[in-house]
Amino acid sequence: MKRIFKWNGRLLLRDWKTRLILIGFFLFLGSFSLLYRQQNVVLPEMQLRSEYSDAHNIFRLIPDAHFEGELGEEVERRLGGNSSLIGLNRYILTQREGNTVEGVEDVVSNYLENGKQMALNNLFLLEATEFESHDILTSVYLPTKAEIKQDIAFYDALDENNLAIEWNPYASSEILKEELELFISIVLFIFIALLAGDHFTKDQVNHYSVTQGLPVALKTTWRTRSFILWLMTWVSAFFGFGVSYGLSLFFETTGSLSYPVALYVNQAITYIPLWQYGLLLFGLGMIVSYIFLLIITGLSWMIQNIYLTLFIVAVLVFLPQLWTVINPVTSWQPSFYTEIVSVVTGESAALFNLPGITFWKLPIIAFLIWLILEGVFHLIFKLIPTQRSGLKRRVTQ
Amino acid sequence: MTLEVKNLNVAYGEREILNDISFKLTDGQIIGLVAPNGTGKTTLFNAIMRFIPVKSGQIFVDDKEYTSSDKDILKLHQLITFFPDQSDLHENFSGTEHIEMYAEMWSGDKGNVRSIINQLDMGDYVDRKVSTYSLGMRQRLCFAMIIASDTPIMFMDEVMNSLDPENVSLVSNILIELRTQGKIIIVASHLLDNLDEYANKVFFLKERQVHFIFDHEDEKKDYFKLLCTEQQAKQLQETVSLPNKTIHLGNNILCIPLDKLSEAEQLGIYKQLRHLKNVEITVGPLGTSEYYSHLYGLDIHSYDRGHEDEAAVSK
Numbered sequence: 001m002k003r004i005f006k007w008n009g010r011l012l013l014r015d016w017k018t019r020l021i022l023i024g025f026f027l028f029l030g031s032f033s034l035l036y037r038q039q040n041v042v043l044p045e046m047q048l049r050s051e052y053s054d055a056h057n058i059f060r061l062i063p064d065a066h067f068e069g070e071l072g073e074e075v076e077r078r079l080g081g082n083s084s085l086i087g088l089n090r091y092i093l094t095q096r097e098g099n100t101v102e103g104v105e106d107v108v109s110n111y112l113e114n115g116k117q118m119a120l121n122n123l124f125l126l127e128a129t130e131f132e133s134h135d136i137l138t139s140v141y142l143p144t145k146a147e148i149k150q151d152i153a154f155y156d157a158l159d160e161n162n163l164a165i166e167w168n169p170y171a172s173s174e175i176l177k178e179e180l181e182l183f184i185s186i187v188l189f190i191f192i193a194l195l196a197g198d199h200f201t202k203d204q205v206n207h208y209s210v211t212q213g214l215p216v217a218l219k220t221t222w223r224t225r226s227f228i229l230w231l232m233t234w235v236s237a238f239f240g241f242g243v244s245y246g247l248s249l250f251f252e253t254t255g256s257l258s259y260p261v262a263l264y265v266n267q268a269i270t271y272i273p274l275w276q277y278g279l280l281l282f283g284l285g286m287i288v289s290y291i292f293l294l295i296i297t298g299l300s301w302m303i304q305n306i307y308l309t310l311f312i313v314a315v316l317v318f319l320p321q322l323w324t325v326i327n328p329v330t331s332w333q334p335s336f337y338t339e340i341v342s343v344v345t346g347e348s349a350a351l352f353n354l355p356g357i358t359f360w361k362l363p364i365i366a367f368l369i370w371l372i373l374e375g376v377f378h379l380i381f382k383l384i385p386t387q388r389s390g391l392k393r394r395v396t397q
Numbered sequence: 398m399t400l401e402v403k404n405l406n407v408a409y410g411e412r413e414i415l416n417d418i419s420f421k422l423t424d425g426q427i428i429g430l431v432a433p434n435g436t437g438k439t440t441l442f443n444a445i446m447r448f449i450p451v452k453s454g455q456i457f458v459d460d461k462e463y464t465s466s467d468k469d470i471l472k473l474h475q476l477i478t479f480f481p482d483q484s485d486l487h488e489n490f491s492g493t494e495h496i497e498m499y500a501e502m503w504s505g506d507k508g509n510v511r512s513i514i515n516q517l518d519m520g521d522y523v524d525r526k527v528s529t530y531s532l533g534m535r536q537r538l539c540f541a542m543i544i545a546s547d548t549p550i551m552f553m554d555e556v557m558n559s560l561d562p563e564n565v566s567l568v569s570n571i572l573i574e575l576r577t578q579g580k581i582i583i584v585a586s587h588l589l590d591n592l593d594e595y596a597n598k599v600f601f602l603k604e605r606q607v608h609f610i611f612d613h614e615d616e617k618k619d620y621f622k623l624l625c626t627e628q629q630a631k632q633l634q635e636t637v638s639l640p641n642k643t644i645h646l647g648n649n650i651l652c653i654p655l656d657k658l659s660e661a662e663q664l665g666i667y668k669q670l671r672h673l674k675n676v677e678i679t680v681g682p683l684g685t686s687e688y689y690s691h692l693y694g695l696d697i698h699s700y701d702r703g704h705e706d707e708a709a710v711s712k
Contacts, residue, residue, distance in 0.1 A: 003501045014489045209482040210495075210542075212448060214502050215475040217467060382467060384450060392450045 004216055008224050012199065012232070021195050022236045028187070029240025032179045033248035037170055049090060055083040058141045062133040075131050078121040085114040085121075098164035111165045112155045119151045150262065150269045157260035157271035166255055172248040173255030173274055179244060180278055181341045183237065184285040186317070189292060189338070193313040196229045196293055200301035201309075204385055218381040222301065226293040233289060264346025267355045277344075284340045284359060287366045291373070292316070298377050302391065323352050331356030334365045398424040398459055398549045400445075400581050405454030407437070407444045414440045416605040418454070422581050424549070427572055429596035429611075430585040431685060433693055436602050438585040442552045446479050458550070475503065478546040480553040483535035492523035492530070492538045500545040513541050516571065532559035540568055544575070551575070553584045557591060569595050589686035599685050601692050609692060617682035620644075621653040621666065624677040637669050644683075646690040652683060 012018050058079060067076040092111045095101045099111040126142055128134060143151070158165065166174060200222075203211045214221075260271035263280070272280075292313065299309045319335035328336070331354040340362070342348040349357040383391040405418040414437045422428060430438050443449045445456055447463075447470045456463045458476055463469040478499075486495060493510065500507040514523050517537050522530065530538065536559045543551055553572075557565050565588065572595045575582060586592055592599055599611040623630070630651050633639070644652040655663060670676055683691075 003505065007498050007502065010490075010494070011487065014487070016489075207485045207487060209479065209485045210487070211485075213446060213474050213477075213479045215471060216502065217471050219467075384448065 004220060004224050005228065008221065009228050012225065012228055015199075015202070017198075018195060018232070021191065022232055025191050025233075026236045026240045026243075029179065029183065029237055030243035030247075032182075032240070033172070033175045033244040033251070036175050036178060037248075037251065052083065052086045052090060054141060055079065055086055058137070061136050061140065066132040071128060071130055072132075075125060075128055075137075078124055082118050082121050085118045089114050093165070093167045096167050099158075112159050115155045115165075116152060119148050119155070122148050146269075153269065153271055154260055154262075161256075161258050161260070161273070163256055163259060166259060168253050168255070170248075171253045171255030172245055173257055173259050175248045175252070176241070176245055176257075176278065177261065177274055179241065180281050183241075184281045184340045185342075188233075188237075188285055188289055189313065189317045192229065192233055192289055192293055193296055193310050195233065196226070196296040196300065197309040197313070198300050198306040199225055199229070199297055201304045201306060204301070204304055218301070219377065222294070222297055222377060222381070226290065226297045229297065230286075230290050230293050233293075234286060262345055263359075264344065264349060265358055265360070267349075267358075269346060280344065280359065281340060284344070284362050287363055288338060288340060291366050291369055294370070294373050294377075298373070298380065301385070302380060304385065320348070328352050328354060330354070331358070332361065332365065334369055337362045337365055398579065398581060399457070400550055401455075401457040401460070402445060403455040403457065405441075405444055405456075406452040407440055407449065407454075408452050413605055415444065418607055420600070420607060422583075424579040424581055425576055426581055426597045427576050427595050428581075428583045429592035429599035429685065430583055430602065431587075431589065431592065431599055431689055432602035437605065438602060439554055441602070442479060442554055442583070442585070446477060446552070447473065448479075476548055477550040477552060478503070478543050478548045480543055480551075480556055481539045483532065483539055483559070486527045486535060486538065488528040489526055491526055492519060492534075492541070495527070495538055496523070496541050496545045499542040500547075503546040503548055507545075509547070510545060513544050516544075517541050517567065533561060533564060536560055537564060537568075540571075544571070549579070550581045551583075553582060553586075555586065556584055557586050557588045565591055589689050590684060593684045596685075599688070601688065603692055609688065611685060611688050619655045619680055620683055621651075621655060621663075622679045622681065622683075622687070623651040623653070623670065624649060624679075625651060625673065625675075629673045629676055632673065633666075633669060637666050639666075644687075644691055646687060650687065650690065652687060655680075 066072055088108045089111050092099065092101055092108055092114075101108050122142055123145070125131075125137055126145055126148065128137075131137065157163075168174070257275040257278075258273040261274050261277040262269045263272045263277065295316070296309060296313055299312060300306070303309050303312075316335070317338050320339050323333070323336070331349075336348055336352070336354075336357050337343055339348055340359075342351070343357055343362065344359045349355050380391070383393060385391055399421060401421040403419050405415055406413070407415040418441065430441070432438050440449065444451050444454075447456075447465055451465070456473065458473070463473040490498075493514070496510050496513060497507045500510055514520055517540065519534070519537055519541060522534055523538070523541075527535065527538070536556075540553075540556060543553065556568065560568060569591060572582060572584070576595070576597075584592065584596065593613070597613055599613075600607050601609040601611065603609070623633075625633070626649070630645065633651070640654055640657050642654045642657070646652060653666065658666075667678075670678060
């Protein structure tokens with residue numbers, strides 16, 4: 001096995017296409033933090049400014065008469081409270097000191113406390129169905145109940161870990177999260193498809209007589225090459241992430257690797273530290289990318305045309321879009337799980353109206369797919385590739 | 398070790414390439430495989446290696462059948478190496494790496510690599526990238542790779558291609574050495590006279606079958622082999638009664654068997670030859686090239702080609 005790894009690894013690494021793609025991939029990931037700093041992002045303070053404006057506008061939309069009576073007055077008080085709390089939190093963010101501002105703690109209070117109070121106010125408003133303009137409140141102002149609970153959970157998570165609200169969207173930890181999510185969603189698939197799309201094809205077209213008669217089973221070579229390409233991908237990715245994170249530490253505030261990130265599990269959103277979220281994305285990405293590499297290297301043996309291989313991979317990656325048109329039946333549908341970030345954050349569950357789409361199903365599905373692939377390629381590798389790119393049975397009669 | 402092929406049939410669609418090929422080889426043998434281009438030499442190798450679909454037939458090594466199952470093919474590939482095509486080499490690998498790769502993949506031992514390099518006189522270039530090699534260098538490298546694999550059976554397709562006479566001789570000597578080690582080697586080559594130097598038998602493929610086997614161990618008859626023009630051959634036949642088994646190869650070589658002729662008759666023919674101008678005569682048994690010409694009816698020694706015109710010009 002060692003010799004098979006050695007020579008296949010050497011063959012792959014000597015290939016200039018492999019080298020260039022690995023270098024390009026490393027440079028892209030390594031320079032991501034620098035590129036990201038050129039982006040125009042919505043600062044949390046700007047976001048609050050918009051909320052502040054909404055909070056003011058709601059008063060104009062609701063007739064004064066509706067604020068009369070006990071409930072009306074309470075609603076007015078809560079809405080006013082929100083407006084004031086948003087203003088305070090905006091001020092806290094602009095001072096960039098943490099959850100409060102030194103010296104005026106009694107005046108501005110604490111960002112988290114203010115946030116939780118706003119959430120409680122919103123919950124009250126949501127349940128105040130007797131209020132005459134409740135429809136206006138829900139349609140233009142209030143978030144959903146789930147979103148409010150999510151906000152409370154977020155503030156609790158920050159509180160528990162003694163963390164401050166992140167005022168800087170360019171903080172190293174924030175960039176790392178953005179990079180991870182971009183990488184796991186589409187970049188990874190484009191990269192591995194380009195990397196592996198023609199490796200067996202090259203053997204057959206350019207090195208047929210040198211490689212065809214080697215005393216190694218095709219299945220072994222298939223697994224070995226997929227694994228080596230997988231290893232190269234992730235080594236290159238980890239180095240890229242390391243460099244990018246190092247650069248962002250140099251240029252920006254550090255942020256926190258314990259910063260809470262939303263995770264969809266058991267049909268609800270919970271918050272986990274960023275480092276756990278990162279490990280989860282890496283782990284799931286590793287599983288999915290290995291399955292894809294098995295498919296791509298296998299296809300490169302069957303099809304001998306990199307463009308067709310890339311097309312098939314693209315179809316597989318974008319297959320979940322199909323379920324926006326056709327009603328999906330089950331959350332065990334494998335194609336959902338190519339969109340790892342959407343599965344982990346619960347977006348897929350919401351989009352396809354299948355609460356069962358959750359991240360822990362991914363390894364199980366991947367295992368089943370792996371078994372199927374082993375079976376399918378066991379049969380395919382029994383065939384012989386002909387010069388016209390067709391496959392034939394080894395014995396004709 | 399034995400290699401046996403039984404009733405092998407290969408067809409590409411409706412087109413039959415090999416029909417009912419059967420032979421059995423024992424160890425320590427070199428077999429020459431000879432046929433014009435496109436007659437199925439490489440197909441025969443590919444079929445035995447199971448690189449192409451086989452319509453029917455069986456492959457035995459040491460009387461054990463190797464079927465088309467994955468397991469059998471893998472075992473078969475451990476026993477047989479197939480000569481690589483020089484254009485299939487990895488351009489950005491060195492020659493040494495290629496040899497080491499074959500050594501490690503088959504025997505798992507690269508201890509002999511240096512001695513193979515020295516034996517083939519490749520020391521001055523083998524550590525450079527293959528992309529810098531000439532055709533002859535590449536061919537020697539392919540040969541070195543096969544030797545490094547050290548399998549008991551070796552298929553060498555067009556092994557002498559691109560080699561200069563010195564290297565043809567070097568490779569021929571190594572082939573003979575491999576034979577003494579007990580290897581079964583099948584060599585497909587168009588260097589017909591060279592085949593006679595080392596092959597035990599020569600298989601002639603014709604009409605999809607092994608049409609004729611020229612066995613060097615059989616008793617050989619001597620012939621007068623005359624290199625002459627068609628007109629000279631006619632002239633000779635008119636003046637002398639030639640034996641029935643006289644062979645007229647491609648109009649240019651007349652092979653007259655001597656076993657049925659008395660010394661006086663032989664002398665009579667020789668005297669007649671003296672009257673003909675520009676006739677070359679050699680005495681000896683028929684070789685692969687003569688059989689080839691006879692079997693495929695080709696002008697391989699085209700004595701007429703241009704010579705008469707040159708004579709006219711000089712006059």
